[in-house]
Structure formats: C-alpha cells, structure tokens
Amino acid sequence: MRAQLAAAGLLAATSATAAGPSSSAVPSGAMSLGDILGQAASHDNPLYKYPTQLTQGIMPKAFHSHNDYWRPLPFWSALAAGAVSVEADVWLYNDTLHVGHETSALTKERTFDALYVQPILEVLRRQNPESPFVTDGPTRNGVFDTVSGQTLYLWVDLKTDGAATWPYVVKALAPLRDAGYLTTYDGKTVKEAPVTVIGTGNTPLNLVQGVSPRDYFWDGPLPTLGGAFSNITKEVTPVASTAFTAQFGDVRGARGQLNDTQAALLKSQVETAHAKGIKVRYWDLPYWPIGTRNAVWRTLWDAKVDLLNVDDLQGCADFWETLG
Ligand SMILES: *[C@@H]1O[C@H](CO)[C@@H](O)[C@H](O)[C@H]1NC(C)=O
Numbered sequence: 001m002r003a004q005l006a007a008a009g010l011l012a013a014t015s016a017t018a019a020g021p022s023s024s025a026v027p028s029g030a031m032s033l034g035d036i037l038g039q040a041a042s043h044d045n046p047l048y049k050y051p052t053q054l055t056q057g058i059m060p061k062a063f064h065s066h067n068d069y070w071r072p073l074p075f076w077s078a079l080a081a082g083a084v085s086v087e088a089d090v091w092l093y094n095d096t097l098h099v100g101h102e103t104s105a106l107t108k109e110r111t112f113d114a115l116y117v118q119p120i121l122e123v124l125r126r127q128n129p130e131s132p133f134v135t136d137g138p139t140r141n142g143v144f145d146t147v148s149g150q151t152l153y154l155w156v157d158l159k160t161d162g163a164a165t166w167p168y169v170v171k172a173l174a175p176l177r178d179a180g181y182l183t184t185y186d187g188k189t190v191k192e193a194p195v196t197v198i199g200t201g202n203t204p205l206n207l208v209q210g211v212s213p214r215d216y217f218w219d220g221p222l223p224t225l226g227g228a229f230s231n232i233t234k235e236v237t238p239v240a241s242t243a244f245t246a247q248f249g250d251v252r253g254a255r256g257q258l259n260d261t262q263a264a265l266l267k268s269q270v271e272t273a274h275a276k277g278i279k280v281r282y283w284d285l286p287y288w289p290i291g292t293r294n295a296v297w298r299t300l301w302d303a304k305v306d307l308l309n310v311d312d313l314q315g316c317a318d319f320w321e322t323l324g
C-alpha cells in the first residue's frame with residue numbers, strides 16, 4: 001500500500017515520519033489511506049475545508065417539503081434532504097408571524113423569522129463568502145453547493161387574514177431582500193435569485209399581480225389557468241398548484257393508477273401550465289399505503305409535474321433513487 005501511494009505521489013518519500021495533523025496535502029508516512037480520509041473528515045486542516053461546504057454533496061431534488069414544521073428541525077431537515085421547495089404556515093398575532101399548522105401548535109419562539117428567514121440567510125451567507133478570489137462579486141449562489149444556480153422556493157401559506165398578514169410577510173423578508181437574495185420582478189422580467197417567495201393560502205392576488213417592482217409571487221390555481229384565471233402569467237405565478245384528491249378523487253382503490261379520464265385531465269393541466277411557462281405542483285397526495293404513494297409520485301413525475309409534494313423526506317429520497 002505504501003509503495004502504491006508513494007508511486008501515486010500521495011506519500012512524501014523522505015520527510016514524512018509521524019502521523020498527525022499536517023498543513024501539507026502530503027500525508028505523513030505512517031498514515032493509512034483510512035487515516036487520511038479520517039483526517040480529512042474530522043480535522044480542521046484548511047486543505048480539506050472550503051468556505052461554501054455547508055451543503056456539500058447534497059443533490060437538490062424536485063421535492064416540495066410540506067408540513068415542514070412537523071419535523072424537529074424545520075427547514076434544516078428539508079435542506080439536508082435536498083428539497084428545493086419548502087413551505088411555512090404563518091399566523092399573524094400582535095404584529096408577529098408565528099409558524100405552525102394550527103393555533104394550538106404556535107409558540108412565542110417559533111416565528112417565521114427564527115425558523116425560516118434567519119436560517120436561510122445563514123446558509124446563503126455561507127454559500128456567498130467574502131473572498132479575495134471573487135472579484136466580480138458579490139456572488140448570488142443558492143443554498144445548494146452542488147448546484148449553485150438552483151433557486152429555493154419558499155412558500156408562505158397565510159392562515160390569518162390575507163390583507164392584514166401579507167404586508168408583514170413582505171416586511172419579514174427584508175433581511176433576504178437587503179442581501180439581494182430574492183427573485184425579483186421589475187414590471188417586465190423576472191430575475192431569478194437564490195430564494196423565490198410564493199404567497200399561498202389567504203395571500204390576496206391583488207397584492208401581488210398588480211404590484212411592481214416586487215420580490216414575491218402568487219400560488220396560481222392550476223385547474224383554471226386556461227379558464228377563469230387565464231390572466232395569470234409566469235411573472236405572477238412561477239409554480240401553480242392544486243389539491244390532487246379534488247382533481248382525481250380517491251385513487252387508493254386503483255393503487256394509485258389513473259384511469260384514462262384522470263390521465264387526460266392530468267396531461268391537460270400540466271400542458272396548459274407549461275405552455276404558459278408555469279411549473280406544476282399537486283398537494284394532498286395519498287401518503288399511504290406506501291405502494292400507492294409511490295405509484296402516484298411516479299405517475300406525476302412521468303407526467304412532467306415539476307415538484308413532488310413530500311411529507312416523508314426520507315421516503316421520497318429513497319423513491320428518487322428509483323427514478324430514471
Ligand atoms: C397579544 O397582546 C395582548 C395584549 O398585550 C395579550 O393579552 C395577548 O396575550 C397577546 N397574544 C399573543 C398571541 O401573543
């Protein structure tokens with residue numbers, strides 16, 4: 001082994017004698033390859049660290065992490081799984097946006113700022129370090145180190161009155177806005193940035209559609225993009241959504257398979273949105289039995305649905321590996 005490493009230039013032929021931390025990329029002679037890999041993983045040697053490695057090795061996946069706050073670490077677990085889309089349910093009480101699925105789940109500490117805005121800002125600061133090597137900066141890398149151009153969709157689901165709550169959301173986004181991390185619309189074009197905010201739930205259309213410049217978007221109704229809501233463009237709605245069950249009924253009896261009528265509806269909804277340059281997401285998917293859930297994910301993926309709604313991040317990460 002030593003001879004092979006030496007031949008490959010990995011061992012210092014003469015000077016290396018003792019194992020241990022070194023500031024050289026040339027490991028000492030007593031180290032095995034296992035030692036070297038261990039050192040790279042555990043030691044503070046600057047040769048094995050780089051500034052933007054927080055999300056090192058995480059491949060972004062077309063997942064929408066739904067009910068994020070049910071997890072012990074909202075946002076962080078979604079990020080770790082590679083979800084490109086996350087959602088926060090927000091409630092306005094006494095001028096503060098609280099995050100939770102229902103009122104009894106709310107606490108003083110679990111705010112939109114603490115659980116989403118600050119963590120996302122922290123990741124983006126790490127992905128965009130000040131560096132003497134960056135001369136055409138500042139950089140605008142996204143949260144994923146592996147695919148820095150991938151935007152993170154941040155859906156804000158308004159649970160309290162829309163007109164009263166939305167201005168607080170816009171205000172709460174200030175730290176991300178001030179750092180230049182939000183996707184913007186200037187009245188003509190959309191300029192994609194590391195975070196794309198989409199208002200949903202009670203978010204009023206007229207506080208988004210007619211407004212410019214702005215750095216937030218609106219969750220358009222997928223089934224009526226060709227009908228009542230044909231005035232919705234991709235500049236208003238980058239991703240449209242609708243409830244799966246409301247469109248296709250209960251598909252558990254058919255083990256998640258769609259019949260011809262349902263398949264035609266799915267195709268037409270996806271095509272209508274895509275023709276407008278709008279991406280597609282279905283929520284309220286069957287989550288059990290697992291075979292049915294996976295069959296639905298597969299059907300949606302094959303139909304070119306852009307974001308898969310996910311309650312079980314690990315389950316979807318496993319499923320992702322099976323996609324060709
Ligand atoms: C809102 O403020 C009022 C008046 O200070 C207080 O009584 C109430 O408990 C507060 N509610 C919440 C949810 O913080």
Ligand SMILES: *[C@@H]1O[C@H](CO)[C@@H](O)[C@H](O)[C@H]1NC(C)=O
Pocket residue numbers: 205209210228229230231232
């Ligand atoms: C677009 O269509 C929706 C649904 O009919 C309507 O509520 C909204 O006011 C329209 N927007 C504009 C700018 O006309």
Ligand SMILES: *[C@@H]1O[C@H](CO)[C@@H](O)[C@H](O)[C@H]1NC(C)=O
Pocket residue numbers: 248249259260261262
């Ligand atoms: C497909 O399934 C739906 C919902 O169960 C049903 O209403 C419809 O009649 C079925 N269509 C065909 C062609 O089987």
